[in-house]
Amino acid sequence: MQSVLTVDSLAKRFPVRGKGFVNAVNGVSFDIAPGETLGLVGESGCGKSTVGKMIMKLHEPSDGAIMVHGKNIAGLSRKLMKPVRRQVQTIFQDPYGSLNPRMTAGAIVGEPLKIHGLASGRELTKKVAETFEKVGLRPDQMTRFAHEFSGGQRQRLSIARALIVEPEVIVADEPVSALDVSIQASVINLLISLQKEMGLSLLFISHDMSVVEHISHRVAVMYLGRIVEIGPRKTLFASPQHPYTQALLSAVPVADPSARKRERIVLKGDVPSPVNPPSGCHFHTRCPIAEDICRQKVPPLKRVASGQKVACHLREGVEAGKIGAA
Ligand code: SF4
Numbered sequence: 001m002q003s004v005l006t007v008d009s010l011a012k013r014f015p016v017r018g019k020g021f022v023n024a025v026n027g028v029s030f031d032i033a034p035g036e037t038l039g040l041v042g043e044s045g046c047g048k049s050t051v052g053k054m055i056m057k058l059h060e061p062s063d064g065a066i067m068v069h070g071k072n073i074a075g076l077s078r079k080l081m082k083p084v085r086r087q088v089q090t091i092f093q094d095p096y097g098s099l100n101p102r103m104t105a106g107a108i109v110g111e112p113l114k115i116h117g118l119a120s121g122r123e124l125t126k127k128v129a130e131t132f133e134k135v136g137l138r139p140d141q142m143t144r145f146a147h148e149f150s151g152g153q154r155q156r157l158s159i160a161r162a163l164i165v166e167p168e169v170i171v172a173d174e175p176v177s178a179l180d181v182s183i184q185a186s187v188i189n190l191l192i193s194l195q196k197e198m199g200l201s202l203l204f205i206s207h208d209m210s211v212v213e214h215i216s217h218r219v220a221v222m223y224l225g226r227i228v229e230i231g232p233r234k235t236l237f238a239s240p241q242h243p244y245t246q247a248l249l250s251a252v253p254v255a256d257p258s259a260r261k262r263e264r265i266v267l268k269g270d271v272p273s274p275v276n277p278p279s280g281c282h283f284h285t286r287c288p289i290a291e292d293i294c295r296q297k298v299p300p301l302k303r304v305a306s307g308q309k310v311a312c313h314l315r316e317g318v319e320a321g322k323i324g325a326a
């Protein structure tokens, strides 16, 4: 099946005064099929949000391609971008800051229909009311202002605003991390059911492995601007192959400890600065099993026996470039 969204060798360099560049994103590739959720995880500063921002056209890539249905949107002008922008919608982290306080909830949710010239007048109002119901809000709440809603309800408004133009892809960057834990599950479950109903493709960016495990079909793990492991969620969680993924997962509490026997792996040190990242495998300064080759050579992504792709010199596999995307 053709992918809805393909990211190919994407890179973003930010200039740093007097220090050259930060390679925030460096050679990131993945694709997302219709109706699929890809979870993009990693610690803060790993570049996952920068990937999202490039897809949303908030940053231009320094290199690489972003394809929506095979059409490269990197470098597209605003005008040519408009129809693509409808196909790719965003849900932001902060449900407090991302909604205009001077507009009613109905006007906020209906605005994208106006911008894209898709509806007006009664038809628009009807569409807004239907979308309110879709996300679990009442149409009579359309006349309220954002501050009259709770955090969870505001995130439902953001979801409604993204869905109303019937997009094919949604990029959600930490969409629940500003919410109370008690509310997170209901918003995640809403996203899952809407996604099934509408056949949406979702790029779900998060630092939270438990949330990512709950929502994703496939997962990509980033470290210092690169994908270090990518593959089906079940495989990646049951048998993580990259030492970094293993460390991240070892810190996730499990409800039934016998289901996933895992010793806690505590990594030494902090994530190094992306201005001067370690040579070779960026992870070698913290990796419990690093060898000499790790300091010298960048490990390519290889497909390993369990099915996922892993960038580690000490894992046996076939170089992934030759056998297509995971
Ligand atoms: Fe560790 Fe070396 Fe593998 Fe990098 S390539 S994860 S340093 S063993």
Ligand code: MG
Residues within 6 Å of the ligand: 044, 045, 048, 049
């Ligand atoms: Mg971020």
